[in-house]
Amino acid sequence: MSDASHPASPSASTPPPVNPRPSWLQTLRVYLEPASLRMLALGFSAGLPLLLVLGTLSFRLREAGIDRSTIGYLSWVGLAYGFKWVWAPLVDRLPIPLLTRWLGRRRSWLLLSQCLVVAGLVGMAVSDPRDALGPIVWCALAVAFGSATQDIALDAFRIESADADHQAALAASYQTGYRLAMIWAGAGVLWIADRSEVLPALGQAASYQNAAWMMAYLVMAVSMVVGMVTVLFSNEPAQVRLPPAKNLAVWLKGAVVEPFADFLRRYGWHAALILALIAVYRISDVVMGIMANPFYVDMGYTKAEVATVTKIYGVVMTLLGAFVGGVLSMRFGVMRILMLGALLSAGSNLLFAWLAGHGHDVTALIAVVSADNLAGGVASAAFIAYLSSLTNVSYSATQYALFSSMMLLLPKFVAGFSGDYVNAFGYAQFFTSTALLGLPVLLLVWLASKVKTASNA
Numbered sequence: 001m002s003d004a005s006h007p008a009s010p011s012a013s014t015p016p017p018v019n020p021r022p023s024w025l026q027t028l029r030v031y032l033e034p035a036s037l038r039m040l041a042l043g044f045s046a047g048l049p050l051l052l053v054l055g056t057l058s059f060r061l062r063e064a065g066i067d068r069s070t071i072g073y074l075s076w077v078g079l080a081y082g083f084k085w086v087w088a089p090l091v092d093r094l095p096i097p098l099l100t101r102w103l104g105r106r107r108s109w110l111l112l113s114q115c116l117v118v119a120g121l122v123g124m125a126v127s128d129p130r131d132a133l134g135p136i137v138w139c140a141l142a143v144a145f146g147s148a149t150q151d152i153a154l155d156a157f158r159i160e161s162a163d164a165d166h167q168a169a170l171a172a173s174y175q176t177g178y179r180l181a182m183i184w185a186g187a188g189v190l191w192i193a194d195r196s197e198v199l200p201a202l203g204q205a206a207s208y209q210n211a212a213w214m215m216a217y218l219v220m221a222v223s224m225v226v227g228m229v230t231v232l233f234s235n236e237p238a239q240v241r242l243p244p245a246k247n248l249a250v251w252l253k254g255a256v257v258e259p260f261a262d263f264l265r266r267y268g269w270h271a272a273l274i275l276a277l278i279a280v281y282r283i284s285d286v287v288m289g290i291m292a293n294p295f296y297v298d299m300g301y302t303k304a305e306v307a308t309v310t311k312i313y314g315v316v317m318t319l320l321g322a323f324v325g326g327v328l329s330m331r332f333g334v335m336r337i338l339m340l341g342a343l344l345s346a347g348s349n350l351l352f353a354w355l356a357g358h359g360h361d362v363t364a365l366i367a368v369v370s371a372d373n374l375a376g377g378v379a380s381a382a383f384i385a386y387l388s389s390l391t392n393v394s395y396s397a398t399q400y401a402l403f404s405s406m407m408l409l410l411p412k413f414v415a416g417f418s419g420d421y422v423n424a425f426g427y428a429q430f431f432t433s434t435a436l437l438g439l440p441v442l443l444l445v446w447l448a449s450k451v452k453t454a455s456n457a
Contacts, residue, residue: 037173038230041227042158043173043175043177046177047179047185048224051185053144055292056185057074058071059293059294059297059306061129062293062298064130069419072415072416072418077140080141082405082408082410085405106157111228113146113149125214125215160237171388175384179315188220191303196211196216263390263399273447275406277448278403279409280410280444281379284434284437284441285376287414290415291419295356298427301362309365309369313369314369314372314373320374329381335449338449341380345375346442347438352372354368356431388400
């Protein structure tokens with residue numbers, strides 16, 4: 001019988017079908033999907049606390065007369081984000097009595113952590129750093145701990161809400177919400193504090209007014225309602241069913257040991273290279289950022305100028321950068337955009353070194369801050385997509401917490417000494433040094449891209 005009478009069988013030489021690259025319209029439409037919109041709102045909830053315990057707080061402390069070295073050391077409050085992998089297994093596996101039965105594992109942890117952030121912000125509002133730093137530091141630690149816990153649950157929520165092809169878009173939506181919150185927690189809090197100040201008597205210089213900052217921080221606490229409402233009206237993502245543990249040892253092995261062992265099994269000795277890249281990728285930005293607000297105060301910029309320029313022009317450029325980074329990562333691959341983001345982020349710090357010698361100039365500040373935030377947005381979107389690609393959905397919260405913690409641990413530790421460095425060498429040399437910190441990152445991205453290619457071959 002002739003072969004023609006049979007259905008044609010695929011030839012051994014016929015290449016497998018290739019999924020066509022999505023059109024630009026299809027690529028952009030993903031940002032209007034419900035998962036992306038939810039991530040936009042939850043990104044706002046995640047981005048709100050960060051500046052209030054780091055950037056904006058450093059402006060508040062410097063205005064209150066706290067010295068730069070102390071401000072640098074107080075930035076170690078942010079190390080809570082660097083150690084969140086320690087309690088990530090609990091967030092990943094442990095149910096919260098009553099709350100988890102009502103909301104599910106991810107949403108219950110999100111809501112609990114958001115309540116802790118609100119309580120900490122209220123405490124920071126009623127504390128006066130001129131009387132004692134202890135209360136405001138402890139409340140800032142509570143905010144940082146709650147915020148870090150929210151990040152753990154939210155990263156798992158994001159990763160479990162979509163497939164790998166949509167992770168870059170969700171990362172970009174998350175970054176957009178995050179940066180919108182930073183406008184509010186940066187510009188908004190400065191504007192509220194500025195408008196709440198009582199005008200000094202004629203002939204008297206303006207001085208620090210804690211009541212104005214109290215009003216600003218209370219408004220920020222109320223703003224966390226955006227994330228809380230989103231959690232309540234979101235659906236719990238589908239999760240991998242976990243077998244019940246027979247005893248504590250079995251539970252600890254599955255919750256703590258196995259997520260890290262899984263990562264080492266999948267990447268072998270390449271895991272060391274990947275972890276090294278994660279540990280230093282954002283170092284130039286993080287170290288520089290601690291002294292940015294004290295720099296603005298010392299350069300004579302007012303709260304209104306800093307709010308308008310660094311928290312509006314700059315954050316709009318970050319949003320643009322996050323959008324561009326997400327789109328380019330989907331079209332051209334994460335590793336290429338990861339390299340671009342690393343190069344731009346390190347180079348943009350040199351602009352601050354130039355600004356330090358240029359003097360008080362709002363136009364120059366707009367240009368420098370806009371360029372720096374555009375670079376940061378591109379880098380962040382690509383980096384979040386890269387971290388998401390490394391996780392196993394069975395251990396998404398724990399593994400992503402490990403990665404994102406390592407991203408901050410070394411930079412936050414180094415940043416604690418930034419005030420001492422500025423006191424010794426000045427702002428211009430400090431900003432130049434932070435740019436040089438980014439050079440090893442370029443080599444690590446290049447090596448990691450080779451590892452990724454080899455593993456996919």
